[in-house]
Amino acid sequence: MRLRLRSGALAAGCLLAEALGVALFLRGFFPLPVRSLPRGEARAEPPAEPAPPGPGIVSNWTKIPPPLFKKVVIVLIDALRDDFVFGSKGKQFMPYTTQVIEKGTSYSFIAEAKPPTVTMPRIKALMTGSIPGFIDVVVNLNSPALMSDNLIWQAKAAGKRIIFYGDDTWVKLFPKHFVEYDGTTSFFVSDFTEVDDNVTRHLDRVLKREDWDLLILHYLGLDHIGHVTGPNSPLVGPKLREMDNVLKKIHISLLSKEGEASLPSLLVVCGDHGMSETGSHGGSSEGEVHTPLLFISSAFEKRSGPLTQLELVQQTDLASTLAVGLGLPISRNNVGNIILPVVGSKTMREQLRFLHMNGFQLSTLLQENTPAYEKDLGYEQFKIAEKSHGNWIKLYLEGNNSEILLNLGKKVLKQYLEALRTLSSSLSKQVAQYDMYSMMVGTVIIMEVLLLLFLSVPKALSSRAEFEVPLSPPLFSLLFYLMCLMLCAVHVIVCTSAESLCYFCSMSWLTAVGVMMLISALMCGILSAVGKILENSRLPPKNPGACSSSWSEVDVLILAGTIGHVLSLGASSFIEEEHQTWYFLINTLCLALCQELCRNHFLLKECDLQLGITLKQNFDSIGEASECKNIDVQAASSSKLGKAASSAESVKGSDKWISLASPWIILICCRLLRSLNQTGVQWAHRPDFGHWLTSSEHKSELSVLAAISLLMIFVLVQRRCSLVSKIAMALGLLGVYSYRAAIGNVIFPWQHDSKDISKGITEARFVYVFVLGIVFTGTKDLLKSQVISADSSMKSTGLWEVYSGLVLLSALLFRPHNLPVLVFCLLIQTMMTKYIWRPLKFDAAQITIMHYWFGQAFFYFQVS
Amino acid sequence: MREAELRKLLAANLLCAVSIVLTALVPALFLDGFSVLGTHLTWLCVCSVCVSVLNVTLCLILKPNPSSKRSSLSNKISRFLKCCIYFFMSCILFHAIIVLYGAPLIESVTETFLFSVLLSTFTTLQCLCLLGPNIQAWIRVFSRNGAMSIWENSLQITTMCSILGGWFGAFPIPLDWDRPWQVWPISCSLGATFGYMAGLIIAPLWIHWNRKQLTYKSR
């Protein structure tokens, strides 16, 4: 019995299986972050002090300790890097803050942000104390309200009045939490002053008032400056000075409010993330993860000497510290530790109580997330510390000698701190832990499907377009059952032995068995396909020697380059400089093509006859292969290869020399484009031609360049379009230029003052209309050629029109100094098709890979 | 006959390889502060000069391609001048290719040019010694089955190996390892040198291994 599958059904089945595999893999790769129950549950009572051993004595301190600070002001400066405050820049531009750090009543730390160093996850980390996993970034792209337990929610529930000014991400994350707020959008990155003025303008009024407990300010200007001009730009200094003045104003106002009787206030200065050397953020370079964290309050001791070594804390530590400072319960998902110096002015009993609360919360979180929590080192340490804490309370309540009590208390403190550190690190590790088993199952499915597809491609492309699935052969069915059994056994062993969470294990047994059966079925399919191929290949005996000699240098290069690139992605150093890989590869490709062309032109005539014959045979076989296999691909790659087979012999005269020169022209083009944009990590700061062009003094040069490029684009693209789309193309390119002029990138020759800069929406719409028009005409032509006549010229016109519409669209979207990239791209494509691919008769696979290489390189040419 | 020739080839190649090793060691006795990495440009000069002198001498002594006709002095001089011009042109060509690969155009021109001289020494000079300024012969040798003696086979192998070595040597340049040998053109020239030495050693072995299959048409 054999099941015959149409190729459509086969493809659909493969797609489904592939989707399943990818989903499983991703689920394993992005483990869910450590989570407690949703906060909708009743608020857990805070833990009481540990009970002292022995009967009789009872501690009756069960309530939450009172707040330490009356008012708390959090000043979050987006992208504030640690050296902006503690380094030479801080000394130069933030004199007041530096003075407070060095001589005032403050504690300063370097807070380490966990990647992704993006604003929204960092705000979440600061306010919940938890580490959002990567999946949070994927799921919450539009940042809906934060559902898990957090500091703001706790503060609101405790009746604190919160005022917020700044980035409106907060307003989205905590809707209806603020009694007063003013959100600024960070949409216009080039806005350096307005975003911050919108925050500062409320400051005087709010600082006079008494009707708030928590004030949060989020300044975005520094981040915008970083994105546009980098961390070393001259704009950073004035911005830091502005921030220094804001801090000075707040600090002085807070100090003036403090009476003798009331509690002191606290000013917290922090950054959500830093910035890299190029001014961006998101990754894990040192500049991006290290942010300053400053606590300023009159409750602290005055610092005597200058700072020596700054202590490194985690960004997540802020949430629990603030919770304690405000007299709130610590958020359930918090993985951070209390920063002890901040509460250091309190009595030993209170300090111990705070640490106990923190430890209790962490161990509860551990219990909820790890089945084997009792074996955890941190949990054991915490239990020991809790016990000695109980003993300490017993001594305390008995009214023992204060000296002994202090020393013993310090010992307990140390035990607690150790336990907290271990607990946090084991909780944080769970976020970063991959679910290996799910990943492996997913990978196996993906690989099997790919292999099956690969094996069935020749059959699916053949005229019958059918794929036979053998079901009955006893060998395969036996194999199937055996594999199922073995996989199930593996599953049981893995799932019972693994102590960590495993998504695949948590699925129902039925589903798991289904997946196992799928894997075994795919395996059997692959084996049968392999068997059949072997069977077929044995029947007509082939000469392996003939096969191996047909590999030209270009083939070897294409194969080795592709494999090498894939391998290079395993090393982060290579990923950072991936553009170099591509530039290197296309250069080598051009040289190999040059050699191939030379051989084609010189050797075929001069060398001895035998060689010529063998080469010719090779070419013929390649030509045949390309003729029979790749009819569709040719059309899709929009190369004019269709007639290649017929006109190959007529390479002569000037064509020959252009053909020989074309690799060199391509090489020179690529070298020119390379100096247009510096990209990557190491050399990104180097001056490049693009920066020179985009600076405001060189607007006229940029205008000339853009105009020439647009003209060239027109010349290169319009050749094979119909008249209507030619005109539309010309108008569209004019529209592109006027759009760029409208938003102030380029100027018209008659326009000398660029005062009236509009948003250019009208012009952009104008171009979009033409893009749509051209694409529509092209599609119409294509459909017509399909339905009415099998006219190939109509079809090619249609394809070219769709193509030119897309080119017009990209001309609109490219930044004006990158328009030469588009021109060279079109030029190189034309040259490659006409002078290289056609005379050398490459097949579709080779051309596709070359297209891909050049596409990658051109992507990096325009990235800066 | 073949065996003797092969032994000659092996000796010549080993001599070349040893001389390259010596260029890295001997100048340190005369120049203080000399090291391959530290004073790389000096080493490049020393190495190119040594290899070229040795190659020319070997070529004169061993006479791998017996020139059939006695040529006059003026003929010889014109040949020599032609060789010089070819060598210089190949240096320029390598320089251009290296710049196309992304080497800076104006900065560090000396480094780039010396590297291209080294590459020419490893490749073009060998061809000039063996084949003379005869482009047709070059094309013949570097086409697929064009080698006509073990010398030409060895030439093919060493040329390919040194160029491949230089090519692979470019890989570590963009990486962020901050090693002293990642500075342009150290890794490339070292790669080319190692490639050349590997080629020198591989060539006799490969010819020995494949001596059954190698049939030279005109002999």
Ligand SMILES: [Zn+2]
């Ligand atoms: Zn940010």
Ligand SMILES: [Zn+2]
């Ligand atoms: Zn940002």
